[in-house]
Amino acid sequence: MIEKPYLLFLGDAPDQLAAKVAQGIKDWRPEDVVGQFRMEGCKADMGLQDMTIAQAVEAGARTLVVGVANRGGHISDAWISVLTEALQAGMDIASGLHNLLSDEGALVAAAQMHGGTLHDVRIPTVAYPIASGKKRTGKRCLAVGTDCSVGKMYTAIAIEREMHKRNMNATFRATGQTGILITGGGVPLDAVIADFMAGAVEYLTPDNDPDHWDIIEGQGSLFHASYSGVTMALVHGGQPDALILCHEPTRDHMRGLPDYKLPTLEQLRDTALPLAQVVNPACKVVAISVNTAKMGEEEAREYLSDLELRMGLPAVDPYRQGAARLVDALEAI
Amino acid sequence: MIEKPYLLFLGDAPDQLAAKVAQGIKDWRPEDVVGQFRMEGCKADMGLQDMTIAQAVEAGARTLVVGVANRGGHISDAWISVLTEALQAGMDIASGLHNLLSDEGALVAAAQMHGGTLHDVRIPTVAYPIASGKKRTGKRCLAVGTDCSVGKMYTAIAIEREMHKRNMNATFRATGQTGILITGGGVPLDAVIADFMAGAVEYLTPDNDPDHWDIIEGQGSLFHASYSGVTMALVHGGQPDALILCHEPTRDHMRGLPDYKLPTLEQLRDTALPLAQVVNPACKVVAISVNTAKMGEEEAREYLSDLELRMGLPAVDPYRQGAARLVDALEAI
Numbered sequence: 125m126i127e128k129p130y131l132l133f134l135g136d137a138p139d140q141l142a143a144k145v146a147q148g149i150k151d152w153r154p155e156d157v158v159g160q161f162r163m164e165g166c167k168a169d170m171g172l173q174d175m176t177i178a179q180a181v182e183a184g185a186r187t188l189v190v191g192v193a194n195r196g197g198h199i200s201d202a203w204i205s206v207l208t209e210a211l212q213a214g215m216d217i218a219s220g221l222h223n224l225l226s227d228e229g230a231l232v233a234a235a236q237m238h239g240g241t242l243h244d245v246r247i248p249t250v251a252y253p254i255a256s257g258k259k260r261t262g263k264r265c266l267a268v269g270t271d272c273s274v275g276k277m278y279t280a281i282a283i284e285r286e287m288h289k290r291n292m293n294a295t296f297r298a299t300g301q302t303g304i305l306i307t308g309g310g311v312p313l314d315a316v317i318a319d320f321m322a323g324a325v326e327y328l329t330p331d332n333d334p335d336h337w338d339i340i341e342g343q344g345s346l347f348h349a350s351y352s353g354v355t356m357a358l359v360h361g362g363q364p365d366a367l368i369l370c371h372e373p374t375r376d377h378m379r380g381l382p383d384y385k386l387p388t389l390e391q392l393r394d395t396a397l398p399l400a401q402v403v404n405p406a407c408k409v410v411a412i413s414v415n416t417a418k419m420g421e422e423e424a425r426e427y428l429s430d431l432e433l434r435m436g437l438p439a440v441d442p443y444r445q446g447a448a449r450l451v452d453a454l455e456a457i
Numbered sequence: 458m459i460e461k462p463y464l465l466f467l468g469d470a471p472d473q474l475a476a477k478v479a480q481g482i483k484d485w486r487p488e489d490v491v492g493q494f495r496m497e498g499c500k501a502d503m504g505l506q507d508m509t510i511a512q513a514v515e516a517g518a519r520t521l522v523v524g525v526a527n528r529g530g531h532i533s534d535a536w537i538s539v540l541t542e543a544l545q546a547g548m549d550i551a552s553g554l555h556n557l558l559s560d561e562g563a564l565v566a567a568a569q570m571h572g573g574t575l576h577d578v579r580i581p582t583v584a585y586p587i588a589s590g591k592k593r594t595g596k597r598c599l600a601v602g603t604d605c606s607v608g609k610m611y612t613a614i615a616i617e618r619e620m621h622k623r624n625m626n627a628t629f630r631a632t633g634q635t636g637i638l639i640t641g642g643g644v645p646l647d648a649v650i651a652d653f654m655a656g657a658v659e660y661l662t663p664d665n666d667p668d669h670w671d672i673i674e675g676q677g678s679l680f681h682a683s684y685s686g687v688t689m690a691l692v693h694g695g696q697p698d699a700l701i702l703c704h705e706p707t708r709d710h711m712r713g714l715p716d717y718k719l720p721t722l723e724q725l726r727d728t729a730l731p732l733a734q735v736v737n738p739a740c741k742v743v744a745i746s747v748n749t750a751k752m753g754e755e756e757a758r759e760y761l762s763d764l765e766l767r768m769g770l771p772a773v774d775p776y777r778q779g780a781a782r783l784v785d786a787l788e789a790i
Contacts, residue, residue: 254683254713255682255683256682256683256714257682257683257711257714257716257717258716259716313651314650314651314652315650315651315652316650316651317647317648317649317650317651318646318647318648318649318650318651318654318686318687318690319647319648319683319684319687321651321686322682322683322684322685322686323683346689346732347735349588349589349590349655349693349694349735349736350587350588350589350590350652350655350656350693351652351655352655352689352690352692352693352732353651353654353655353686353687353688353689353690353693354651354652354686355686355689356679356685356686356688356689357651357685357686359685360682360683360685360686361682378590380587381589381590383590383591383592384590384735387735395731395732398728399679399685399728402680402682402717402720403682
């Protein structure tokens with residue numbers, strides 16, 4: 125686990141979008157953040173207090189989190205000097221960048237000298253077991269999508285927040301880099317060795333209280349030719365009691381695959397449910413979560429209400445409408 | 458690629474079964490083998506000429522292949538001395554053991570000194586790409602199973618042999634350790650990183666002549682909770698034109714999963730075909746391959762003929778009956 129609270133490092137982000145990891149942490153775990161660190165020329169701003177490394181340590185920060193994508197695929201000297209200062213001040217560093225902290229000699233040396241830890245969350249650090257398929261206690265919900273990047277993480281974490289508001293016993297389980305940095309732990313599933321994928325998901329969602337919900341972050345899509353194997357491991361390793369279908373209705377082809385149309389929500393339902401029932405015969409599809417960001421308010425409302433009629437399931441955009449009806453559907457199980 | 462011909466190393470195998478990798482190579486690629494090397498106390502025998510290292514080199518052997526499972530999970534000193542001698546004599550060494558040749562200091566040193574190569578076929582050596590899903594030329598057949606270890610490799614390689622007998626243009630594509638040692642190349646799919654699984658299968662089965670068949674070795678099962686993600690990557694990365702369903706009818710639970718029943722062949726067909734059609738809408742299920750080793754001759758014949766009626770597909774045990782009818786079904790596409 126990554127120690128909290130965090131200082132969010134925005135570096136020299138060229139725009140707000142480049143700092144979307146920081147944005148996710150600030151949106152979902154504001155209580156875990158003491159402030160932000162911006163270098164000269166930084167164009168992103170989380171609206172948090174700007175801090176020096178010394179001020180952040182004073183405020184209790186335990187880990188500097190790289191909340192920004194690096195330009196040109198390398199970690200610049202300017203970054204290195206800030207990160208080294210953080211290590212010297214006794215902080216750990218966490219990053220989801222492709223370029224690893226542990227490949228930077230200066231950081232490795234500083235971490236060693238000052239007893240700090242470098243968390244490269246793209247790299248698994250656990251020897252995950254082979255999945256056993258054994259029935260586990262507690263309840264699990266998995267978000268499955270018609271495509272990649274349709275709002276599965278957002279949906280899962282919004283459900284967790286709503287469940288906590290209702291004093292329900294629930295944990296968002298991160299399976300990707302951003303989710304891991306937001307929660308401080310999880311499994312970087314796309315970097316796990318094939319044989320151990322489903323076992324990694326079992327490890328992430330172990331036996332729990334009967335009333336506890338694991339809300340598992342989905343990855344990829346059963347219909348995505350590049351990543352469907354990862355999704356399959358989530359469906360079988362996650363042993364879900366409930367599936368939530370996720371969709372982005374304006375997309376005209378699968379992400380990164382111009383020759384592939386998206387499946388319909390009916391196809392997703394009819395594919396994912398029987399596969400999930402292999403490991404949990406009681407599994408149900410309970411609701412639909414739609415990312416309507418590219419639709420107007422009226423258009424979105426109409427789309428969702430038509431969809432409810434068509435599929436016989438609650439259909440919600442949790443960003444516009446909140447996750448209350450998704451949680452209602454899970455509570456009804 | 459592993460250089461041929463091979464010397465098959467049977468070591469101190471306690472019985473014939475311990476040398477099943479050697480058996481597979483001898484059964485399927487006898488023309489690639491110059492002889493066998495047996496240590497004192499070896500209880501396995503491939504019926505090949507026993508050779509010393511010097512005799513094997515004299516006969517042209519390029520690679521010593523470890524054709525036996527090691528006892529107790531470590532490579533013994535007695536083995537090391539034979540393997541070192543082979544390296545000194547100018548041979549390479551290939552192994553599919555869990556314990557890696559490259560972890561043995563003496564072998565690494567000898568390989569370096571004499572310019573030999575250590576092939577640990579469990580470990581990928583290629584940086585596979587992310588799958589593109591792009592339509593490739595040539596034809597592909599994939600064996601999919603109701604369970605693990607139901608005869609998928611045997612089926613694929615028997616089809617290749619029958620196609621070659623008919624002067625058809627065909628290549629068996631290995632995706633597991635034994636298959637890789639038999640053919641001298643392939644992808645150890647269960648050891649590939651999740652994000653690159655489907656890309657590794659695309660890499661293994663690239664564009665080819667319009668009349669060329671890739672016969673792809675299957676892995677796992679879409680219904681196996683531990684390994685289904687690997688199977689899924691084969692279905693999407695393999696872009697099959699034809700699926701052959703593989704089954705072992707006497708098994709009462711999934712391999713390694715005592716709580717799981719096998720799916721029916723109808724379930725396998727109805728699950729695998731729509732998933733394969735995501736990447737190749739023309740894909741068809743063309744035949745069934747059954748491992749009837751645990752049935753009597755009469756019982757097997759009846760089972761297969763009932764199955765043909767039930768499923769409306771040719772149903773064959775390629776070990777008992779040859780793969781001719783499987784190839785007929787592929788030729789009919």
